[in-house]
Amino acid sequence: MSAEQDEPVRQRLTRAEAKARTRRLLLDAAARVFARKGFAGASVEEIAESAGFSIGALYSNFGGKEALFLELMAERGLGRVAEAAQTLDRHEAGTGEAAAELGRLLVDVADKDTDFAPLQAEFWLYAVRNPQVLDTMAAALREPRQALEGLIDTWLAEQGAPADAPADAVATVVAALFQGLVRLRRVDPDSVPEELFGQALVWLFAGIHAGAAPTSGPDQN
Structure with a gap:
């Protein structure tokens, strides 16, 4: 399937589905960063960057x-x-x-x-x-x-x-x-x-x- 054919599928995500996807990507990124650096050594900046989101997205979904x-x-x-x-x-x-x-x-x-x-x-x-x-x-x-x-x-x-x-x-x-x-x-x-x-x-x-x-x-x- 081409990228052009993929695009409408992505656009059909509801707001709830998009939020769930964002949370999942942030959680997966957090698991990777925590595993490498520990809880104290991990930063919200690195977790957000690893997930491909802004720090604001992290705080709006999890608070910290x-x-x-x-x-x-x-x-x-x-x-x-x-x-x-x-x-x-x-x-x-x-x-x-x-x-x-x-x-x-x-x-x-x-x-x-x-x-x-x-x-x-x-x-x-x-x-x-x-x-x-x-x-x-x-x-x-x-x-x-x-x-x-x-x-x-x-x-x-x-x-x-x-x-x-x-x-x-x-x-x-x-x-x-x-x-x-x-x-x-x-x-x-x-x-x-x-x-x-x-x-x-x-x-x-x-x-x-x-x-x-x-x-x-x-x-x-």
Whole structure:
């Protein structure tokens, strides 16, 4: 197809589609610049230039570097939850196959997505040192956390877990376990073999069942 034939297609973009395309290009450019220079070293000027837009376009779509980075974090989080959900669609929760696939997901994140774990750690330090950023960070990560809670809630129901095992608390533990093991594997790969995350989830859910309060039994008083 010729350039002349391409042009009408571009012109048919609605305002919403054009805005979405601009945001996507800015996010992709930000991911590249952050990967090269870190959060602190990246500048809005370089991100905008890399995307082919003005600094004004960056600020009008995101408000600044922090918002760009937080949206990237949220996207990555949602993507990982979606991958975990697909695993549980293919395999019954609690089985060895599901545990093995979830373990491979962690290894892929730790070994292949090598830029983002350090960036997350850098931004966490930045937010702790700038407390006004913490609420913004928590709000930006709410959507992937809620997606994980929904997945955990389904998983708990499928396993017949007790009602006193709240999905939000379990999701917090699972997220912390995942993030911690990713960072540890980056430092010491041999200490976090491929099967460890899946096995840890098996232990976690077995513990939830074992620790459930009995529904009936002799009076303990």
